[in-house]
Amino acid sequence: EPEVTQTPSHQVTQMGQEVILRCVPISNHLYFYWYRQILGQKVEFLVSFYNNEISEKSEIFDDQFSVERPDGSNFTLKIRSTKLEDSAMYFCASSEAWGLGGDQPQHFGDGTRLSIL
């Protein structure tokens, strides 16, 4: 069964450094998402992306964050000048469709554990 893949599985970075988290969504999916989960807490929405632009972003997704689809397969989340509180699991998700024409569920990758020292 096709799946969402994320790399790296674990990233350790010094505070203030930039990180790029990578995702390969399921190949025929058109809608892409990033979520994060701080240890022991619920999953929180960060951003949705469709047709090469951000559709929606949460309050968490401030100027420190950016997303990009640099080619036909990858979807990246960049965090500039990381802070201690950015330590969390970051999940990428994708779905085939959303909205008129039929909602399709989001499928998640296994996440990248980001540790900021």
Added chain:
Amino acid sequence: GQQLNQSPQSMFIQEGEDVSMNCTSSSIFNTWLWYKQDPGEGPVLLIALYKAGELTSNGRLTAQFGITRKDSFLNISASIPSDVGIYFCAGQEGAGGTSYGKLTFGQGTILTVHP
């Protein structure tokens, strides 16, 4: 923002018992989903519900989309040790809403099954 209240927070049961957990919201969702998360992994979709009143099964799992569109429950029958994990409900506004597919998650129910 929208909040989902999921209960119970945790459950400790014996193998073979049935389990029930639920989510409630103060606002309407047009789609309800149930995910399971194992340690170190991402959420895995269990059941998706698209219509108010819908009752859907997936093996030993049954989930319902509440008539008011503000709640959903998940039942697991005849639990087995591999059912252990964290179960999350998630709501989605759907077309015509102000969000674009964003999922709002509940706090999760930690399920422990004793053999």
